[in-house]
Every structure is written in structure tokens, then in C-alpha cells.
Amino acid sequence: MRISRNAAGTLFVAGALTLTLTALVYPSMLGVQTVSSAPSRVIANTSWGPLTDADRDFVVKVRAAGLWEFPSGELAVKKGTIPAVRTAGQHLINGHSNLDDTCRKVATQLGITLPNQPSPQQQGFVATLTSDQGKQFDQDLANILRVTHGQIFPVIANIRATTKNTLVRQLADQANDTVLDHITVMEQTGLVNFDSVLFQETTPPKLPKSSMTPPAPAPGEPTVILSPPPGFTPPPSTTPSPAPTTG
Numbered sequence: 001m002r003i004s005r006n007a008a009g010t011l012f013v014a015g016a017l018t019l020t021l022t023a024l025v026y027p028s029m030l031g032v033q034t035v036s037s038a039p040s041r042v043i044a045n046t047s048w049g050p051l052t053d054a055d056r057d058f059v060v061k062v063r064a065a066g067l068w069e070f071p072s073g074e075l076a077v078k079k080g081t082i083p084a085v086r087t088a089g090q091h092l093i094n095g096h097s098n099l100d101d102t103c104r105k106v107a108t109q110l111g112i113t114l115p116n117q118p119s120p121q122q123q124g125f126v127a128t129l130t131s132d133q134g135k136q137f138d139q140d141l142a143n144i145l146r147v148t149h150g151q152i153f154p155v156i157a158n159i160r161a162t163t164k165n166t167l168v169r170q171l172a173d174q175a176n177d178t179v180l181d182h183i184t185v186m187e188q189t190g191l192v193n194f195d196s197v198l199f200q201e202t203t204p205p206k207l208p209k210s211s212m213t214p215p216a217p218a219p220g221e222p223t224v225i226l227s228p229p230p231g232f233t234p235p236p237s238t239t240p241s242p243a244p245t246t247g
Contacts, residue, residue, distance in 0.1 A: 046110055049165040056112050058159045058168065062103045062175055063114045065152065066096035068122035069145065075129050076141055085138045088185040095178040102174055106167045142191035149179045
């Protein structure tokens with residue numbers, strides 16, 4: 001039995017969104033190897049307030065999002081068949097470039113380990129958009145990016161309401177503005193299917209430790225600078241701050 005291209009695209013979007021929900025439920029696949037059963041557990045006392053498991057997981061998710069959405073924006077600028085899709089792509093590039101800059105600074109100051117490659121699922125999103133052509137590309141981009149941004153909204157709101165860490169709160173504010181902007185430009189393409197259904201995946205893989213950026217060095221230790229993943233434009237370098245004192 002043959003499946004029409006539109007039907008195939010719809011099936012892909014449903015599968016892609018499944019993996020996105022997985023990423024939100026299982027932060028282990030984004031670089032956090034141990035998921036705490038108590039998100040409010042304080043893992044470090046810093047100059048900016050206590051840092052909890054939930055705070056750390058949020059910073060990791062912000063970084064991981066930019067690692068695949070930035071190149072998706074580049075693809076949209078290059079491959080979009082209508083101006084609205086190309087405009088949306090430029091918003092992805094600008095928004096995640098600025099957000100990633102802030103995220104990496106915050107992670108350095110708080111001693112948080114970040115992934116420097118997108119998860120296998122997120123790489124799959126980019127691979128699909130890379131292979132898409134014409135209007136199928138436009139449709140997949142608008143739907144995948146609209147729902148992935150929509151799913152992170154509750155996470156941002158929860159962190160903004162509960163964190164006692166000033167840096168995490170500032171990152172949440174910027175992430176909220178960026179996500180809202182990206183949702184808006186995706187909707188303005190006129191291609192979003194608001195009836196998409198999500199299903200929860202239960203067996204996510206873990207991101208290998210080799211694909212992770214080490215935490216900030218302790219005082220007196222040399223600083224290790226890693227190259228960014230291919231296709232991702234790194235923000236300007238900053239001077240790392242001392243690692244926080246654990247409590």
C-alpha cells in the first residue's frame with residue numbers, strides 16, 4: 001500500500017514530536033547521566049543562590065535545543081520556498097545564537113556540564129529537514145519547530161517560578177522570550193497543524209560522555225576549550241568564572 005507524501009509527512013511529524021516529548025521527560029539523553037527523583041534537591045551553593053537538579057537540567061535543555069534548532073534555522077533560510085519560512089529560519093538563527101551565548105556563560109559560572117552535540121533524536125530532526133525538499137520541507141519545519149517550542153513552555157514557566165538561582169532565572173526569562181518569538185513565526189507560516197498528537201517514548205538512548213562539554217575548571221586548573229559542533233556558530237568566548245562551592 002502506498003502512502004501519499006502528505007500522509008508520510010504527517011506520520012513523520014508525529015514520530016518526531018514523540019522524540020521531543022521524550023527529551024523533555026528524560027534529561028539523561030541530553031547530557032545529564034543521572035536523573036534525580038527530587039528535582040528540588042540542592043546540588044551546589046553558588047554566589048547566585050542554590051542550584052538544584054531541576055535548575056541544572058533546564059540549563060542542559062536550553063543548550064541542547066540550540067544545537068539542533070540553530071542549524072534548522074540555517075536550512076530554513078536556504079531551503080524555504082516561501083518568505084515566511086525563511087523569516088522563521090532567521091529568527092531561529094538569531095534567537096538561539098543569543099540564547100546559547102547566555103546559556104554557556106551561565107553554565108560556566110555554575111559549573112554545569114553541557115552537551116556539545118545534539119541528541120540522536122535531535123540529529124534525526126536535522127537529518128530529515130536536510131533531506132526534505134520543496135513544500136514538504138516547509139511543512140515539516142513549521143510543525144516540528146512549533147510543537148517542540150510549545151512543549152518547552154511549561155518547563156520554562158516551572159523553572160522561572162521555583163528557582164532560587166538568579167542566573168537560572170535570567171536564563172529562563174530569555175528562553176521564554178525566545179520560545180514565544182519562535183512559536184509566533186512558525187504560526188505565521190500558515191503551515192502549522194494544531195491537531196498533531198503526541199505519544200510518549202519510553203526507551204531513550206543516552207548521549208555519550210564524549211559528546212559533552214566538561215564543567216568549569218576548579219581554581220588553578222587549566223581551561224580546556226572545545227570546538228563547537230560542525231554547522232553551529234559559537235558565540236564570542238568569555239572568561240570562565242570559578243566553579244561554585246558545593247554544599
